[in-house]
Each structure stands twice: as structure tokens, then as C-alpha cells.
Amino acid sequence: MDGSTDCSPQRAAAESLLLAKLIPNRSRELDCKSGCETWGVAFSPDGSYFAWSQGHNIVKLIPWPLEDHKISYKSTHHFKADGRAKGQCGEKIIDCGQTVWGLSFGTSPSENGNKSSENQHKCTLQCSGTILATGLTNGEIKLWKVPTAHLLFKLKGHQSVVRCFAFISNENFMLISASRDTTLRVWDLKQDGKLLHILKGHNQWIYCCAVTPNSSMLCSVGGGKTVLLWSMVSYTVIRKLEGHGGDVVSCEFSPNGALLATASYDTHVIVWDPDTGESLMKLRHCSTFAALDVDDGFSTGFVRAVSFSQEGLNVTSVADDGLLRIWSLDLQRPIYVAPLANGLCCTFSPHGSVLATGTRDGHVKFWIVSRVLPTLQHICRNALRRVMTTHQVMLLPVPKKIKQFLVYKKF
Template identity: 55%
Template sequence: MSQTMEDIPVLLAELRPGREQPYDWKSSCETWSVAFSPDGKWFAWSQGHGIVKLLPWPLDKEHLKPQALKAKNHCFKITDVKEQGSPKEKILDCGQIVWALAFGCSSSPVGWKLWPSSRLKASENNRTYQLLATGLNNGHVKVWDVHTGRILFNLSGHQDVVRDLSFSSNNNLILVTASRDKTLRIWDLKKDGKLIQVLSGHIQWVYCCAISPDCSMLCSAAGENSVKLWSMHSYTLIRKLEGHQNSVVSCDFSPDSALLVTASYDTTVIMWDPYTGEKLREFLHVCLQPDLEYSTTEPQLSALRSVCFSPEGLFLASLADDRFLRIWSLELQDPVSVAPVTNGLCCAFFPHGGILATGNRDGHVQFWTSPKVLSSLRHLCRKTIRCFLTTYQVLALPIPRKMKDFLTYRTHL
């Protein structure tokens, strides 16, 4: 692996809400979720006060801070003027606090029976349909057509805040929603938003959910010490992963589905083998700004808010309550780079690499440089193999033990 990043992530741009709005308990001002579309052409930003802004990527100069215009980074493109006919930014008024965002895509239109046929243009029949799901404070999920900015579905059923969302990546438009009502719900948007399953079993609020890239597994985590893995084929519980000592608040699968990471208030990120339930590695978040008034000889630890895998699967990004963004290599126990982030709540990698977005408690979004790497041939081969073979299938191969350990991430690169 050849790494080309600097030791400290560079702040490339910052987005702020268009106008300051007074805080009130009905609207809230935090950015609880940010997301890039899978094709990298859209960025969604929950900017507080019930508003989601959809921005075409790359960004216009008008969205950027002055220092971003001077940034020299080959992965971050800035345009002066959008070409004629190019997508326009959109404002989605959700009417409720927005806790979660997720993009989905389809090759065929969905939800058009909600609209008069005369409103559909012929050109809309020859495009990929990008959808954005928004999880709301009242338990509803609103699903929008990204291209037009109009609402397609208003899914109801949850009895409390919808805290996280995850689309399947196989173009089937299966949407999983996780709620504070202690359940997960699975919806089929190709069947007009039909509810196909309710998953129960958590005894606390469900904070997060993630569907594996191969669409075989679903991870969910709640205000309890364990993580649950479910089958996306039978919608039954596969196993519980136990190892955290406090609420698990964020989870993500590696791009090849071979690894799962979970982040907890107990100050640790744990990397698991989701097929065997084995704990492979633990990343401890030692506070980088300890409280001097209560300083001791023991290191102070920092609770986690968010964790995610980089697109090539070699790095992790995490946000902690000590107000720092950390980027980790899967090979090392200490972070490879650190940057100060004020009250960070969520993070997401650009799908083509090189950029990381963080959402903050004040409603701002920041874009940072992230590892831009040339993956080794060994890792590319491993990633390709693991997209098709489970851990058990790898262990059954007639190959040397060292190769099995490498393919199952038991050894370093």
C-alpha cells in the first residue's frame, strides 16, 4: 500500500446554514447526518430546523469558505459556473427534526402512481433514479426523488424517532429503518413502500443500522452493550456480538462485507468478523484534550459518536467527544492522522476517496482531505475474493494457513 496523504487532514471547505435561526425544541439545529450519493454526484446535508439541502457535486465557489478556494488537492474539484442543464441544488423541508439520511438508486421509477402522468417528462424514463430517505423526529420516513426534489413516500409505523437508515446496494430498493421505539422496520420501495418485516429484540433505543454491501446481513446496535446481526434473506437473528461496555452508537461494514466496525460510548471502536463473531481488533480513543482540572496519571478516554470505512477498505474515520476527527489504518493501534472538529456528530467518506465530510452540532459541515491511496495488489485480490466468499468458505480452501489468515484479516498487510 502506498499512502500519499499528509499527517494532518486539511480543511477544504465548510458549509453553513444560509441564515441563523433561533433554536427551539421543535426544530433543533444539529447536523445529525451527512451522506454522499453512491455515484458521488450529490451531497445531502441535514442542516437542522427540519431542512435538508441537496447539493450537486462538485461544489460551486459560492458554497465555500475563502481558505477552501486556495486549497490544492487533486481530489477536491471546484466549479465556477454550472453548465447549462446541470443539476440544481434543492431544499427539502421535512417539517420535523431530521436524524438520518440515506441514498438509494433504481433503474426504474418508483412511487409515480402518486403523481399525475402528465407531470412526468419523457426524459425521466431514461435515467437512474436517485432516492433520498430522511428519518424524522415523529417516527416517519420521507423518501424523495433527488432529481426533481419531490416526495415519493411518507412511511409511517415507527412510534418514536427514526435514528438511522440503510438502503440495500443491489438496486432492489430495500430500506431498513432503526428507531428509538426499539425496533427495525424493513420496507420494499419497489412495492410502493410496503412494510415487509418488523425486527424486535432490542431492549433500548436502536441507534444505528447498516446493510452489508453484499446484502446478506444487517447490523443493528442500541443503547445496550451488544450488537445484533440479522439475515437479510430470512430476516432472522444470526448472532449477537458482545464486547462493548456501553451503548453502541454507530456501525459500518467494509466494502467487501468481510469486516464490521462498531463504535460505542465506552470509548472504543471494535472491528469484528461478522461471519464468525470474532473480535479482530480494538481501537481505543484516548482523550487528546484532557480536562486539566481533573488530570491524573491515568489516560482519559473519549466517547464515540460515529465511525465509517473508507471506500477502498483500508482506513476508518471516527469522531469522538474530545472534539477530534481520527483516521485509522487497519494495521495500526494509533491513528494515522488527527484533526480538531468542533462538536462532531457524524462522518462520511466520498465514494471515490480523498474526501471526508463531517457534520457538527452547530449545523455546519466540513470537508477534509482523507487518505488517497493506491491499494496493493494483495489487498485488491483479497477484496475481490471476499466479495464472494464468507470466512467459513475461505477457511475451507486448500491453501496455506498464512494465506487464510491474510484473506480473513487476521494478519496485517
């Protein structure tokens, strides 16, 4: 199933995909200067806020959805009070004091319907609800209350850029941070960010980390073609995935946890079975797209970011060739291709109908994504794979073809 390529994709009309733009409220001359990049974009878990690292130390916390999707949005824009969800505040400007490289929302267990225990009392008072984590150039992590943008506390220990986060919000409330100092760190947010573990396994920069929906497994990716899978019980490496030919810079698990997508400077996105370590498919980004009339100064297909759709049927990738692609895993080819110069990151809204992308000039674009109506078979597979590993599925007394479908050998 390897070797899929997008050399002749059917290109979607960009105008029909583009929903809105966020433009920094600053001089356009600053867009070309170092530090202006949007390295992170994120939606809150309930979909009521959007966070945007617009460069020059600033993060914008914005009520979602935007008031008007038909015009470009600037930071001076005001929201209609009657257009906000209950309890929703207006836009907040957060000055982090350093360039922001990592950005992520997390929600405490009490907000997820779990009863707080006595040892969670302090967390309930201080950091219950939704928080925003920001990773900075100097290795510092700052946690902010949403929606007030109040600084909760700072986490110190990393010796270099903090690039990515993963939250665990089951009966625990923990934050995992990934840094260029080659380590991952596990922080207990119930104890004001007490450092629990330092995970060492990389020997070069760590670019990204992600955790499965059931919080049982962690993936971390970095330089030297490295993809590591960690147990979140023992905090040890389960396996190393081999297959990329360059630095691996992005990773994400599918919503049911049965698939893992990784993106690399080798111009490939690989979709894996994290339970077995098997490569299920390779999605290759071509290095030239003259047929698409794209000329943005790039001659490589270095992939910067990857993200699963909410149904788990599509994967979106952003690459240095100036294109945004939405891939069908069933067809193993792009079903949408649109120009996106200088793209650095991408993420889907919780409801899956909007894709946000950040760029090197500090801008954000939102794209309408037609949601795929899943088949009954896919719904059943999703439900099963949320609670069963590949090994457990293979032990089921069902026909071989059904097993192949359930373990994504057949889509």
C-alpha cells in the same frame, strides 16, 4: 490484537486536511438551540449530490463537487452551470416539517443496470433513479426524488425517532429503517413503501443500521451494549456480538463486506469479522488530549460515528473529545488527527478522496483524505472477500499464512 490506543498519535496539520465548510444560512445564535444539529450527511451513490441535514427541519441537496473548495459555502452560493455534471440541477431546499435524524441515499435497481420486471413498473414510473430518505422526530419517513426534491411518499409506523437507514438495491428495492422505538422495519419501495417486516430484538434505542454490500446481512446497534447481526433471507438474528461496554451508536461494513466496525460510548471502535463474530481489534480513544492543545469542554472519548474508507484500509471516527481520527487498520493507530468540536457524523465520498463530517451546531466540514495505494495482495483479498465468507476461505487449500491474511488475522 485488542487494546490499541491513540494516546500518542502523530497529529496531521488541520489546515492541510480541511477542504471546505458548509455554514447554515441562519443567525449564529440559533446554533446553540436544540434542533440545529447535523445528525446526517450523505453522498449520492454516483457522487453527484451531497445531502446535509442542517437542523431546524431543513435538508440541503447540493450538487457535488462544490464550485469552489477554497471558501466557506453558504446556502445563497450559486453554482456555475458549466461546472455541473450532465443533467445536474442546482441546490434544493427541503423542509421536512420535523427535525431530521436519519439521512440516506438509495438507487433503484433499474438505475443499477438491472432490467425492471412487470411488477416494478410502478416503481419505475415513480421512484426509479436516486431517492433520498429522511427520518423524522415523529417516527415518520419521507422519501424525496433526486435531484428535483419532489416528495414521493411518506412511510408511517415507527412510534419514535427514525435514526438511520439502509437501502437494498439488488433485484429488490427495499429500505430498512432503525428507530428509537426499538424496532427495525423493512419497506418494499417497489410497492410504494409497503411494510414487509418488523424486526424485534433490541430492548433499547436503536442508533444505527448497516447492510453488507451483497445485501445478505444486516447489522443493528443500540443501547445496552447491543450489536445484532440479522439474516436478510430469514429476517432473524444470526448472532449477538459481545465486547462493548456502553451504548453502541454507529456501525458500518467495509466495502467488501468482510469487516464490520462499531463505535460506542465506551470510547472504543471495534473491528469485527461478521461471519464469525470474532473481535479482530479494538481502537481506543483516550479521554484527555492535553498534548494536542484541544480544549472544547469535553472530557470523554465517547465515539459518535465510524466510517470505512473506500479501499477498506482505514477507518474514520468522530468522538466527543473534539477530535477527528483516521485510523490505519494495518498499524492499528491514527494516521491523521484533527480538531473537530461537537462532531456527530462522518461519511466518505464514493470516490474516497473526501470525508464529510457534521456537527452539533449544524455545520459541515469536508476533509481531504490521501487515498492509499493498495498493494496487489490487498486487491486480490478484496476481490476474493467480496464473494467468499470467512468459513469458505478457511476451506481453501492454501498455506496458513495466506488464510490469515485473507481473513484479516494479519494485515
